[in-house]
Each structure stands twice: as C-alpha cells, then as structure tokens.
Amino acid sequence: MQDNNSLKKSGLSRRDFLKKSATVGLGISVAAAAAAKERKIKTQPGVKKAKPMDLVRVGFVGVGGMGSAHCRNLLNIEGVEIRAVCDILPEKVERIQQWCVDKGFKKPMGYSRGEFDFKRMCQQEDLDLVMTATPWRWHVPVCIAAMENGKHAAVEVPAAITIDECWQLVETAERTEKYCMMLENCCYGRSELTVLNMVRKGLFGEIIHGGAGYLHDLRALKFSSQGEGLWRTDHSIKRNGNLYPTHGLGPVAECMNVNRGNKFDFLVSMSSKSRGLNEFAAEKFGANSPQAKQKYALGDVNVSLIQCANGETITLYHDCNLPRPYSRINMVQGTKGIFEDYPSRIYLEGVSEKHDRWEDFDKYYEKYEHPLWKKEGERAKGAGHGGMDYIEDFRLIDALRQGRLPDMDVYDAAAWSVVSELTEISVANKSKPVDFPDFTRGKWKTNKPIHVVDFK
C-alpha cells in the first residue's frame, strides 16, 4: 500500500489508487481493507459525554430546502437558539434571520462571503453546535471546521462521500472530543422506530435479513435549475454506485446493532445500464439538448448486498432515475416474522391472524408505538417528512441539553456513508466483494446498544 506522500507524487488520489489497484489485480477487498488499516492506532476510539447545557447555541450552514426545514424545527424546540446562519446566497441567510426575529429571537449573525465563509463563522462565533445541510462536497469540510473550533457537528446525509472523508470525520471527532452526528431522519420515522421497539422486545425473533433502499424518482429534480438540480446531477454524471445509501440503511443497521455488537463486514454491488436521465432529458429539452447528449455514469438501478459480521444480510437499492412510486423498502426479517413498508405490513408467526398472510401494521402502533412518538408525535405533526425531521432535531437538542450521547455517533455516520465509495469500487470491478473499514477499531464488539430505544 502506498503512503500519502507517494500517492501525492504519483498524482493519484487515494480513491483513484484504490480503484486502479483493484483493477490491476491487487484485489478489491484487500485494497479497501488496507485503506482501513492505514489509519489504525492514530487515535483511540471512543466518544466522551459532553456536559449538560441549558441552552444550545446553533450555527447553521446551508439553508436551502433541507436547511430551512431544520431551522423551522429549531425555532419550535425549547432550549435552542440559532445564533449564526451561513449560506453562499445572502438572500437565504436573510430569510432565516427574519424567521428568527419574527419568532422573538435576536437576529443571528449572517455569513455569506463565499464558499468558505463557514470557517469564519466557526472561528468567530460562540456556538455549541454547527448543523450542515449543504451540497455533499461541503459536509466534511464544514464538520471539521466546526469540531476544530470546539463545536459539535450535525450533518445531513450522507455525512461523507469517500472512505478518506469518513476517516477524517472519525479522527477529528476523536481528537477534538466533539460529537459528529449524521442527521439520518429516517431513523426517527414512525414505522421505523416502532419496528425497532418491536425488534428489541424480540417479536421478530433473531434478526436474519433486512431490505433497504432509496427508490425515488429524482429526474425532475436533477434537471431543475434550482436547489439540488444545481449540484446533485453532477454526481450522476461522474459516479456509479449507491450515491445515497443511508435513508434505508440506517434504520435496518439499528435493528441489527451495527457498531454495537455487530458490524458491516463486506458488500458486493452491481449497477444496471443508464437510460432514465437521457430519455427524460430528451423529452424535456429535446433529443439534441446537451442534457440529453450527456453521458451519465450512474446506472439507473444499483443493487448491493451487505453481509454483517453476525451473519445477517441486507439488500440495498438505489433507484432514482426511472419513473416509480417512492419507497425505502424498510424490511426486517427474523426467525419469528417479517415487517415490510410501502405499505406497512407485518407477519408474525403465531400472532398474525391468518397463516401466511400479511397483516396491516396500523393496529400494532397501539401496542408498540415508540415512546418518543408517543411523547412528541403531536408536536411533530406538520413537520417535514411526516414529522420525523422534527423528532430528529428535538432528540439531538435534548441530548445536548441533558448531557446524553446523541443516538447516532460518528462511527455510524462513517459506516453508513462509506457504502457510497465501497459500492463504486465494487461496481467498477465486476461486483467484487469490498470489505468495510472498521471505523471503531474493534470497539464494535463491546459497544452496547445505546439507541433510541433507551429513551427516557
């Protein structure tokens, strides 16, 4: 394995080197494992609890679609104040400033002097937490600036897009002893949390298999002249794999105790051909338009299989370029039964009324609704994505105020996000198996489940 200096001299990034070395026969699994080993023993794994605080002072970076939704939630949660707002577009900053003033808060400081102004914000402002909902390429730089300047970080999904970036997050969080939580709202979905509750109570028996994915027709969004249309399409042009793995995977990983008694071991991944974006662009802009003639690297449907250390398997889909109804699959199967979403249905052996037949899941909420939803469900009504975004933000702020560890830590952020580059490597190499780096450096064996189910 080459070191950083020789990589730099050769003009190859670590990412290029991994892909290239696999192609020339080093063996993909070996290459990815080497990337993991390279980082060992620099710092010791572990996350320290921060002291409780009455008021959480937040700086927000990137207040487009999702950032605005978070800010709206924060304005309705007790014990939190938005003290600074950063976006490359001043009008977006002003909009949030106005929202804060309208709610009776002091006007937050605004930062909009270019793409790196988040650094100035992190250096100058007295903040407890920096939250980020920028385009993906800025996630890691913002989190690092936050932690290096003594602030906790919370970042939209995926937290990082390369193996190297995942290690940067882990190492910085350990060195600075700051939290870095990925804002995986789907872990707070009503059905997801209810199922997690039921898994913990043993209703599904021993968990054997999970199904997850992000199946969302994003064609119109990818060709929009605003919001994600300005940056997300570029990833479809250049990358082929699962570009957005965490929405479906996070909740399933929690059911399987990944990083807490279990871990993702390796994956294989395969992509279909790419047609959806070209066809859509030809219809929308004409067959000779640059969008229709563009070559898109991203296969329309990417399917991956993950094997966990304790023997469970997970199928993971990324399917965003074709006409289809929305789904995250959200399936959990054990020795005693199975749950599957879209629509929510369940079969529990000896419990479900009819042998072999799905039951509607609704009646299970009565008995197994997660305590978080029982307590906060009413207030979550009307918030983004069916209320789960509010529950997520509430839970993060509450953890900081109470001095409790956030539900998801930097190791979760890394293990769930790293799927992107691992699938890209596998796809580029005829679906060869690729090992997951162990970001916890062995701690997964003894880490206890701290997940949301321990809610108090």
Ligand SMILES: NC(=O)c1ccc[n+]([C@@H]2O[C@H](COP(=O)([O-])OP(=O)(O)OC[C@H]3O[C@@H](n4cnc5c(N)ncnc54)[C@H](O)[C@@H]3O)[C@@H](O)[C@H]2O)c1
């Ligand atoms: N969890 C969810 O359900 C969910 C839903 C949508 C988006 N997201 C995630 O949220 C993030 C943002 O997505 P979005 O839909 O809000 O995109 P968006 O394009 O609407 O918003 C991004 C914002 O970041 C700003 N920005 C760009 N570069 C910046 C920089 N260097 N510094 C400061 N601001 C910068 C842009 O001006 C824009 O206002 C992405 O990571 C996306 O994957 C998550």
